[in-house]
Amino acid sequence: MGQGAGRREPTMREVAALAKVSTKTVSRVINGLPGAGTEVTDRVRAAARTLGYRPDLTASSLRRSDRRSATIGVLFEDLSNPFDSALLRAVEDRARHSGVLVLAGSSEDDRALQRELLVSLSARRVDGVVVMAAGGHQDALHQERERGTPMVLVDRPPTFGGTDCVTTTNRDSSRDAVLRLAALGHRDIGFLGDRRTLWTSQERYTGYLEGLAQAGLTLREELVRTDLHGDAPAEAAARTLLGLARPPTALFTAQNLVTVGAMRALRARGEHRRVALIGFDDFRLADLLEPGITVVRQDVPGIGRKAAELVLARIDGDTSPPVHAVVPATLVRRGSGEIPPPTG
Amino acid sequence: MGQGAGRREPTMREVAALAKVSTKTVSRVINGLPGAGTEVTDRVRAAARTLGYRPDLTASSLRRSDRRSATIGVLFEDLSNPFDSALLRAVEDRARHSGVLVLAGSSEDDRALQRELLVSLSARRVDGVVVMAAGGHQDALHQERERGTPMVLVDRPPTFGGTDCVTTTNRDSSRDAVLRLAALGHRDIGFLGDRRTLWTSQERYTGYLEGLAQAGLTLREELVRTDLHGDAPAEAAARTLLGLARPPTALFTAQNLVTVGAMRALRARGEHRRVALIGFDDFRLADLLEPGITVVRQDVPGIGRKAAELVLARIDGDTSPPVHAVVPATLVRRGSGEIPPPTG
DNA sequence: GTGAAAGCGCTAACAA
DNA sequence: TTGTTAGCGCTTTCAC
Numbered sequence: 278m279g280q281g282a283g284r285r286e287p288t289m290r291e292v293a294a295l296a297k298v299s300t301k302t303v304s305r306v307i308n309g310l311p312g313a314g315t316e317v318t319d320r321v322r323a324a325a326r327t328l329g330y331r332p333d334l335t336a337s338s339l340r341r342s343d344r345r346s347a348t349i350g351v352l353f354e355d356l357s358n359p360f361d362s363a364l365l366r367a368v369e370d371r372a373r374h375s376g377v378l379v380l381a382g383s384s385e386d387d388r389a390l391q392r393e394l395l396v397s398l399s400a401r402r403v404d405g406v407v408v409m410a411a412g413g414h415q416d417a418l419h420q421e422r423e424r425g426t427p428m429v430l431v432d433r434p435p436t437f438g439g440t441d442c443v444t445t446t447n448r449d450s451s452r453d454a455v456l457r458l459a460a461l462g463h464r465d466i467g468f469l470g471d472r473r474t475l476w477t478s479q480e481r482y483t484g485y486l487e488g489l490a491q492a493g494l495t496l497r498e499e500l501v502r503t504d505l506h507g508d509a510p511a512e513a514a515a516r517t518l519l520g521l522a523r524p525p526t527a528l529f530t531a532q533n534l535v536t537v538g539a540m541r542a543l544r545a546r547g548e549h550r551r552v553a554l555i556g557f558d559d560f561r562l563a564d565l566l567e568p569g570i571t572v573v574r575q576d577v578p579g580i581g582r583k584a585a586e587l588v589l590a591r592i593d594g595d596t597s598p599p600v601h602a603v604v605p606a607t608l609v610r611r612g613s614g615e616i617p618p619p620t621g
Numbered sequence: 622m623g624q625g626a627g628r629r630e631p632t633m634r635e636v637a638a639l640a641k642v643s644t645k646t647v648s649r650v651i652n653g654l655p656g657a658g659t660e661v662t663d664r665v666r667a668a669a670r671t672l673g674y675r676p677d678l679t680a681s682s683l684r685r686s687d688r689r690s691a692t693i694g695v696l697f698e699d700l701s702n703p704f705d706s707a708l709l710r711a712v713e714d715r716a717r718h719s720g721v722l723v724l725a726g727s728s729e730d731d732r733a734l735q736r737e738l739l740v741s742l743s744a745r746r747v748d749g750v751v752v753m754a755a756g757g758h759q760d761a762l763h764q765e766r767e768r769g770t771p772m773v774l775v776d777r778p779p780t781f782g783g784t785d786c787v788t789t790t791n792r793d794s795s796r797d798a799v800l801r802l803a804a805l806g807h808r809d810i811g812f813l814g815d816r817r818t819l820w821t822s823q824e825r826y827t828g829y830l831e832g833l834a835q836a837g838l839t840l841r842e843e844l845v846r847t848d849l850h851g852d853a854p855a856e857a858a859a860r861t862l863l864g865l866a867r868p869p870t871a872l873f874t875a876q877n878l879v880t881v882g883a884m885r886a887l888r889a890r891g892e893h894r895r896v897a898l899i900g901f902d903d904f905r906l907a908d909l910l911e912p913g914i915t916v917v918r919q920d921v922p923g924i925g926r927k928a929a930e931l932v933l934a935r936i937d938g939d940t941s942p943p944v945h946a947v948v949p950a951t952l953v954r955r956g957s958g959e960i961p962p963p964t965g
Numbered sequence: 966g967t968g969a970a971a972g973c974g975c976t977a978a979c980a981a
Numbered sequence: 982t983t984g985t986t987a988g989c990g991c992t993t994t995c996a997c
Contacts, residue, residue: 284769286746288974299984304976314982329768334744335679335690336974340989346679348724348745356713359905362706369700369727378741380692381725383713397722400678401692402630424673425628540909561703562906565884632990643968648992656966680990684973 287328296324307332338402349588350398350406351381352391353431360533360558360577361409364431367581368407375589377404384411392417399426405588407431412474427591429584433476434601441587443580443602447480447557448487450573450606451531454555455488457608458527462618463553467500467518467525469511469539471532478503481531481557500525511538512545519546526618527553533560536570553616555608564611571614579604631672640668651676682746693932694742694750695725696735697775704877704902704921705753708775711925712751719933721748728755736761743770749932751775756818771935773928777820778945785931787924787946791824791901792831794917794950795875798899799832801952802871806962807897811844811862811869813855813883815876822847825875825901844869855882856889863890870962871897877904880914897960899952908955915958923948 289307293300298317305313306321307330313321324330338346351368353361361383369379380403384391391411395418398406405427410418419437422428430442458466468485470478482503489496499521502514511530515538518525528543530536536556543549550568559574583602608614633651637644642661649657650665651674657665668674682690695712697705705727713723724747728735735755739762742750749771754762763781766772774786802810812829814822826847833840843865846858855874859882862869874880880900887893894912903918927946952958 286768286974290974300975301977301985302983305983308976312982317982331740331743333746333974335746336683336989337976338989339680339683339991340974340976342977342989344989346745355710356700357703357707357710359701359703359706362703362709363701365706365725366699366701366727369725373726373738376741378724378726378738378745380722381709381713382717382722383710394717396675397720399675401690401722402677402679424630537906537909544909560905562881562904562910565881565888565910566906567911630990634990644991645968645993646966649967652992658966661966677990680973681992682973683975684990684992686973686993688973 286333287330289330289332291328292321292324292330295328296320344402345404345592346402347376348378348380348401348403349585349592350395350401350403351379351408352384352394352398352406353381353409354384354386354411356381356383359560360575363577364409364581364584367578368585371582371585372589377589384409386411388413388417395421404592405429407584407588409433410435412472427588429588429591431580431584439599441591441600441602443584443587443604444477445575445580445604445606447477447606448484450608451481451484451529451557452488452491453484453608454557454573454614455485455529456492457614458529458553458555459488459492459494461527461553461615463527464494464618465497465500465523465525465527466494467515467528468502469505469514469518469528469530469535470501470503471535472506473503478531485529485531505532505535505538508534508538508541511535512541513538515539515542516545519543519548519552525552527616528555530554530556532556533558536560536572540566540570549613551616551619553614553618555614559609563609566613568613568616569611571611572609573606574609575606576604630677631674633674633676635672636665636668636674639672640664688746689748689936690746691720692722692724692745692747693929693936694739694745694747695723695752696728696738696742696750697725697753698728698730698755700725700727703904704919707921708753708925708928711922712929715926715929716933721933728753730755732757732761739765748936749773751928751932753777754779756816771932773932773935775924775928783943785935785944785946787928787931787948788821789919789924789948789950791821791950792828794952795825795828795873795901796832796835797828797952798873798901798917798958799829800836801958802873802897802899803832803836803838805871805897805959807871808838808962809841809844809867809869809871810838811859811872812846813849813858813862813872813874813879814845814847815849815855815879817847822875829873829875849876849879849882852878852882852885855879856885857882859883859886860889863887863892863896869896871960872899874898874900876900877902880904880916884910884914893957895960895963897958897962899958903953907953910957912957912960913955915955916953917950918953919950920948 293303382394434442505511556572559572563570637647726738778786849855901917903916907914
């Protein structure tokens with residue numbers, strides 16, 4: 278049996294010829310449109326069956342007035358990242374319920390690559406896109422949006438107008454986490470964050486500042502480290518903080534991998550039961566560690582579903598004002614965030 | 622600014638009109654084909670720029686003789702699963718280097734859904750598919766393959782002929798893991814596996830049996846539990862095993878979530894430092910646990926890349942005999958697999 | 966080097 | 982209820 282590109286697909290015309298009707302009639306039957314006699318319908322169906330006919334959506338879309346491809350583009354930072362993939366899955370599920378498939382790509386937080394992928398998606402005439410904007414200027418996204426492409430941003434809002442987005446309670450949940458640590462008596466709370474160009478990082482840092490202020494604590498700048506991309510830099514930064522003359526008694530880590538890095542540092546110093554830790558973003562097995570890691574958990578399926586619903590609605594012609602949906606995150610207490618400061 | 626489906630895209634004809642050339646000439650310029658004067662080329666490019674022209678790959682593909690959509694389908698079990706998403710990412714990367722985009726879907730290990738998604742993909746005329754076959758009969762996949770669709774199966778081989786696939790060293794690596802435990806002196810090695818309908822489960826179980834045999838150990842059937850889908854059933858099964866009069870001194874867990882369940886059970890009983898554990902499939906943070914979890918790690922990027930390469934080659938007309946590529950897994954020692962049996 | 970005509974597979978608009 | 986004609990945006994074929 279051949280392994281090549283394979284034989285030609287049968288066409289509507291061939292079905293029509295076999296059923297001895299016009300292609301238009303076949304079209305009606307295949308699409309379940311009214312105005313086709315039962316006998317003719319049966320004949321067409323039989324012919325389609327015999328030939329193994331399968332409709333060509335690309336050709337149909339080309340001709341139809343709505344021009345829909347029943348496909349949306351999803352452009353995230355890294356599809357192998359747990360957050361991104363959970364989001365993709367949620368979008369996929371919601372889209373499939375509307376007969377829509379997903380063309381997925383990873384932008385690597387690289388604007389050039391994001392633009393390139395955007396072009397690839399538009400060449401395939403996707404009906405809309407769900408995008409996790411790469412850091413920095415969003416001119417490519419803005420341009421695409423200006424052309425009229427339905428677009429929803431997730432995780433990070435647009436820096437331009439007229440576009441829906443879905444984010445979580447970055448600032449509020451961060452503030453609450455810090456307040457929680459403060460309520461336990463912590464006065465030296467460190468902050469470890471990811472790239473400052475990211476909106477989420479900024480929001481979480483702002484929440485940290487708000488929490489300190491609200492708890493009547495003064496910011497100690499030497500307890501703040503940002504631009505930590507990945508767990509290795511985060512681990513190094515945490516070690517530095519813990520080595521200070523007056524080290525933090527609690528840490529707020531503003532991102533997944535940063536939390537992991539901080540945990541490694543705490544463990545390496547044997548302080549993971551003595552220094553409190555609350556991380557932003559949940560991760561698998563956080564409950565299996567000792568102590569369990571207290572985290573702010575985003576409702577990732579909720580975010581994905583909402584984003585999909587928004588883009589599908591826009592595709593269906595919804596022209597209501599742009600929406601910035603905020604899906605609440607929740608604090609999950611597991612132990613690490615409940616460690617009190619050392620007494621005395 | 623409108624939020625609706627947006628304005629019409631400019632067409633090649635409009636570009637041609639503005640540049641005062643024929644559409645054919647525009648086509649040549651856009652596609653970088655020879656036979657277009659430099660002056661005309663410039664005029665066309667300028668016109669395309671002015672109008673914001675972007676080629677329509679779907680229309681082009683409809684007319685071109687190769688009929689390529691430059692799109693492949695990826696049908697995995699669950700795109701939010703770490704294994705699946707890492708695989709998707711690897712396929713995506715390799716495909717993108719060939720200008721190919723990925724239409725992704727989750728089959729939920731449900732044959733009806735898998736078939737439905739396959740139909741959706743074929744309606745969009747993907748050039749080929751990479752599939753993680755749902756358990757049970759593969760008739761839908763077989764049919765699709767018979768139609769000539771280039772197809773590569775990943776993780777699990779086809780039950781029909783003429784089709785490429787990429788898997789890992791399930792059996793050999795499982796046997797080696799068991800032999801390793803046996804070499805430490807373990808004589809009562811339990812096996813926890815997931816659904817028996819899965820080929821990977823069967824292979825890993827076979828490897829377990831081979832390992833026992835090769836080490837001169839006799840199988841104790843009561844130490845074998847399968848059909849554990851998810852970590853909760855796995856945890857329950859592990860508890861049962863550990864509660865036996867003569868419990869296992871080591872466990873081999875044949876899947877990701879099963880390993881997690883076993884860890885939970887060990888922890889709940891406070892035996893995680895006394896009972897050895899080797900799991901199949903690596904997972905994040907396996908090194909942060911105490912002890913670190915020794916695992917058999919698949920080369921997921923390697924598998925994905927290979928699968929993408931195979932399907933792209935078939936799409937390009939490669940008609941060499943079908944390949945079953947086996948990408949080696951490696952044992953990662955972290956502590957849990959190095960625990961000796963209790964002395965005496 | 967450039968263009969006119971035909972047509973990919975399908976559906977809109979109309980006619981019968 | 983059914984068919985005919987035209988044409989979606991593009992590329993092929995072949996003529997100039």
